[in-house]
Amino acid sequence: MDSNMIKTRFAPSPTGFLHVGGARTALFNWLYARKHGGQFVLRIEDTDQVRSTAESAAGILSDLQWLGLNWDCGPQPGGVKNEYFQSMRLDLYNAHLDKLVKDRRAYEAYETPQQLAAMRMVAEKMKRPFRYRRNMPGRAERGSGPTVLRFEMPFETITFHDLILGDISVGGEEHDDIIIRKSDGFPTYHFAVVVDDHDMGITHVLRAQEHLMNTPKHLGLYQALGWQPPAHAHMPLVFNMDNTKMSKRDKTKAARAAAAAWIKQGHTLETLVEKSGIPADQLKEFLDKKTDDSRLAAAIGAALAVHLPEIDVQDFRRSGYLSDALLNFIALIGWSPGENREILSREEMLQLFSLETIGKTSGRFDRKKLLWMNGEYIRKRSIDDLLHDLAAFNAVTNYPIKHATESQQRDLLAMYQERTGTLAEMAENSRFFFEEPEMDAAAFKKHVESGNGRVLLQQIRDMLDSITDWSKDQLAPVIEKIIELGEKRGSAPQTLRVAVCGGSVSPPLLETMCLLGRSTTLARIDKALQKTG
């Protein structure tokens, strides 16, 4: 192995789903490693015993796989915990912890959380920042509280060169002696990252700017352990359009608002319990903001047919975004390939990517642009590729298109490719192919009931009925004739469309009726005729 080989990592904590921000961090690390023929490591930072779950780790792996961000070292999808889970590396951390204690760089501290809170309060009253230091007065006595290990930070200015932001300096008086081993015996994040990044030979740490102020702490640890630190690069953050942080709370907030609006309309809580399938007590807790479970938010959103903002990678997948489009869009927040390039394949991204072209300013997540880009991807893609995308989409959703045959799916993809922004939009709009549509009353009134709609429809029915071979070739000339029917060009096809599709919008009638088949088409026309009585 080349000792100069570049090695990056993505190190999520398994306390929830993979967030788009995390996906971007993973992407940039992946790009950097792949571009330079290096390695990309995936490490699960599960040192928080309370919040970490195996389920969440598995979800992160599958989201990364969906995005196509493959890793060279890391957990095995579907496998048991291996050495890329921090909870499996306690011996290693303890060995280095012991060494720091022996070197007198780490020491025990005994304050209770309450005592620490009180100390912070005092500092705040004095309008001074609270810094825990070994030589500070009033430290708790041994045995008086839980035992943690703290690292004695040097009292000196720490300067480092960030590959994106340039030189960053933090004065000695700003540091404090961070906890490196918690009272439960687990290392804290700060300690575990340093040990692991060193142990795994990570050469470049590319992470979000929210970690910028952690870097001096980590550098202090590297120095104390006698290790060469990796290069650091802090990327700009991504926000919502209103400049708020993108978080799962956006989903719960939207769901609560929808529920409140529903109840305000005069509906009862019980009907919501029924519609959403959420037990009453859980629903109440959620609405009272006692829990932030995004699953409940999703159930409420589905029950009330309101769209919740996508935040996690799987939200975007369920909404019918293609992984390539999502990746492309995410890459362009904070990075510009130059030359006015925007739509980029993975290969092109790899070719154009560099740390120098990553910007410094934080960006906003413009869903409208993502929607446009997703449409571009759908339009440019082959039906074969779209079929794969659709399969991945169907695996996590439950629209009727899920149960369609491959040939039907192909036909639908061909029909909707030019007129849909997402697979979910297509799945929703194509419902009428599979189930009897609920008639759009306004459209029915306008195009079928009023004027000579009924007469036109009867005429159309007769013309269609005479077709023996229900094929595109036979249907095409008939549709041409239908277009000319009636006094206003185009009004007859609308009458037919409403009768057959249940609304005034559908793909072109030729393809639509072809896929629908003769008997269904005629039956729906008959039903519409009957309805006009």
Added chain:
RNA sequence: GCCCUCAUCGUCUAGAGGCCUAGGACACGGGCUUUUCACGCCUGUAACUGGGGUUCGAAUCCCCAUGAGGGCACCA
């Protein structure tokens, strides 16, 4: 409160002292095309946060102000 970072159209961005009358894309407006909805094509509106320097010349360099964001946990 303290520390750190950032600052070009509504949004993502190009721009490394003269190529800037500031370019591209999304969004928005107008038009063409059209069996609906879209797609597509043409076209328009729209920005260098403010103030001081430096320089023959500043969106670009420096300083200050302002604004925005991040960090200050036994979370990562």
